[in-house]
Amino acid sequence: MGTDSRERMVRSAAYLFRERGYSGTAFRDVIAHSGAPRGSIYHHFPEGKTQLAEEAVRYAGEFLNAGILAATESGDAASAVDAFVGWWRTVLIKSGFRAGCPVVAVTIEANDDAPQLAAAAAAAFGRWQDTLATGLENAGVPAGRASRLARLIVAAVEGATVLCRAHRDVAPLDDVVAELKDLARAAVTDG
Amino acid sequence: MGTDSRERMVRSAAYLFRERGYSGTAFRDVIAHSGAPRGSIYHHFPEGKTQLAEEAVRYAGEFLNAGILAATESGDAASAVDAFVGWWRTVLIKSGFRAGCPVVAVTIEANDDAPQLAAAAAAAFGRWQDTLATGLENAGVPAGRASRLARLIVAAVEGATVLCRAHRDVAPLDDVVAELKDLARAAVTDG
DNA sequence: GTCTATACGAAGATAGAC
DNA sequence: GTCTATCTTCGTATAGAC
Numbered sequence: 001m002g003t004d005s006r007e008r009m010v011r012s013a014a015y016l017f018r019e020r021g022y023s024g025t026a027f028r029d030v031i032a033h034s035g036a037p038r039g040s041i042y043h044h045f046p047e048g049k050t051q052l053a054e055e056a057v058r059y060a061g062e063f064l065n066a067g068i069l070a071a072t073e074s075g076d077a078a079s080a081v082d083a084f085v086g087w088w089r090t091v092l093i094k095s096g097f098r099a100g101c102p103v104v105a106v107t108i109e110a111n112d113d114a115p116q117l118a119a120a121a122a123a124a125f126g127r128w129q130d131t132l133a134t135g136l137e138n139a140g141v142p143a144g145r146a147s148r149l150a151r152l153i154v155a156a157v158e159g160a161t162v163l164c165r166a167h168r169d170v171a172p173l174d175d176v177v178a179e180l181k182d183l184a185r186a187a188v189t190d191g
Numbered sequence: 192m193g194t195d196s197r198e199r200m201v202r203s204a205a206y207l208f209r210e211r212g213y214s215g216t217a218f219r220d221v222i223a224h225s226g227a228p229r230g231s232i233y234h235h236f237p238e239g240k241t242q243l244a245e246e247a248v249r250y251a252g253e254f255l256n257a258g259i260l261a262a263t264e265s266g267d268a269a270s271a272v273d274a275f276v277g278w279w280r281t282v283l284i285k286s287g288f289r290a291g292c293p294v295v296a297v298t299i300e301a302n303d304d305a306p307q308l309a310a311a312a313a314a315a316f317g318r319w320q321d322t323l324a325t326g327l328e329n330a331g332v333p334a335g336r337a338s339r340l341a342r343l344i345v346a347a348v349e350g351a352t353v354l355c356r357a358h359r360d361v362a363p364l365d366d367v368v369a370e371l372k373d374l375a376r377a378a379v380t381d382g
Numbered sequence: 383g384t385c386t387a388t389a390c391g392a393a394g395a396t397a398g399a400c
Numbered sequence: 401g402t403c404t405a406t407c408t409t410c411g412t413a414t415a416g417a418c
Binding site for chain 3: 005037038039040043044
C-alpha cells in the first residue's frame with residue numbers, strides 16, 4: 001500500500017530527527033528505518049527532504065497535541081504540566097538520553113532556504129501552548145495568565161529536555177517540573 | 192600569529208553553530224568566516240571537527256558565564272533573570288531570529304561517536320546554573336531553592352529562544368521572562 | 383509505484399611540498 | 401604553520417526502465 005509507506009516515512013523521519021537532527025538524518029536512514037521502498041521517495045515527496053521534514057513536524061505536533069488534550073481533560077492545574085512532561089520523560093529515558101524533540105531539532109537547523117519548516121514548527125508549538133492553556137483555564141487559571149503560563153511550560157520543558165540530554169540525567173526535567181507545578185497550582189488561587 | 196587564527200576559528204565556529212547547527216556548519220564555512228588559513232586546520236585541531244566543536248562550546252560557555260557573573264553582582268533577584276536573558280534577546284533580534292544558542296545546537300546533534308560534546312555542553316549549562324544560583328542566593332533566595340530556580344531559568348530561557356526562532360518574534364521570551372521574574376522575586380520573601 | 387543507475391556537489395580527512 | 405592536491409565517503413536529486 002503506497003499511502004502506508006508514505007506515512008511510515010513521515011513517522012520514521014520524526015523519530016530519527018529526535019536523535020540525529022535534521023541535517024544529520026539522511027534520506028537513506030529514513031528508508032532503512034521505515035522499510036519503505038527506496039524508489040518512491042520523490043514520488044511521495046516531490047519537494048524532497050524539506051517536504052518530508054515539514055510533514056514530520058506536523059505529525060509530531062499533532063501526535064503530542066492529542067496526548068496533551070487527553071491528559072488535560074481530567075483535572076487540576078498541576079496535571080496540565082504532567083500532560084506535557086510525561087511523553088518527554090519516557091522518550092528521554094528509553095533512548096538513554098539520546099533522543100529529544102524533533103520540532104526543536106528542525107527549528108534550530110532550519111534556514112532561510114526553507115521557511116516552511118520554521119512555520120510548521122511555530123504551528124506545533126502554538127498548538128501545544130493553546131491546548132495547555134485551555135487545560136489550565138479549565139482548572140481555574142484566568143485566561144490571560146493561562147496563556148502565558150502555558151508558554152512557560154512549553155519553553156521550560158523543551159529547554160529541560162536539552163539539559164537532560166547534555167547531562168544524561170532526568171534531574172533537570174524533574175527540577176523544572178517541580179517548580180512549574182507549584183507555579184500552576186498557585187496560579188489558580190491567585191486568580 | 193598562529194594562536195590568533197586558532198582562537199578566531201573557535202569563535203567563528205561558535206558563531207556559525209548558532210545559525211546553522213553543528214552538522215550544518217562545514218569546515219570551509221569556519222575558514223571563510225574566520226579568515227583563518229585553510230591549511231592549518233588539522234595542525235590546530237588534530238581531532239578534527241569534533242575538537243573544534245568541543246572548544247567552541249567551551250568558549251561559548253565561558254563567554255556567557257562571564258556576562259552572567261558581571262550582571263548578577265549588582266543586585267536583586269529579578270536582575271539575575273535579566274543577566275541570562277539579555278544576551279539571547281540581543282542575539283535573536285540582531286540575527287532576525289536566525290541565531291540561537293550554540294550549546295543547544297551541539298547538544299541536540301551530538302551522538303555517541305563524540306561523547307565529549309555532550310560533556311562539554313553539560314559543563315556549560317552547569318556553570319550558568321551555578322553562577323545564576325549564586326546570584327539568587329546573594330539576592331536572598333535560600334540555597335536549595337536557588338539552585339532549582341536557576342535550573343528553571345536556564346531551561347526556560349533556552350526553550351524560549353527556540354520558540355522565538357520558530358515564531359520569528361520575541362514575544363515568547365518576553366512572556367517567559369515576565370513569569371520568571373515574578374517567581375524569582377517571590378522566592379526571596381518566601382524564604 | 384517502484385526499481386537501478388548515475389549525476390553532481392559537498393564534506394571530512396590525509397599526504398607531502400614549502 | 402601554511403599551502404595545494406587528492407582520497408573517500410556521503411547525500412540529494414534526477415533519469416529512464418519496468
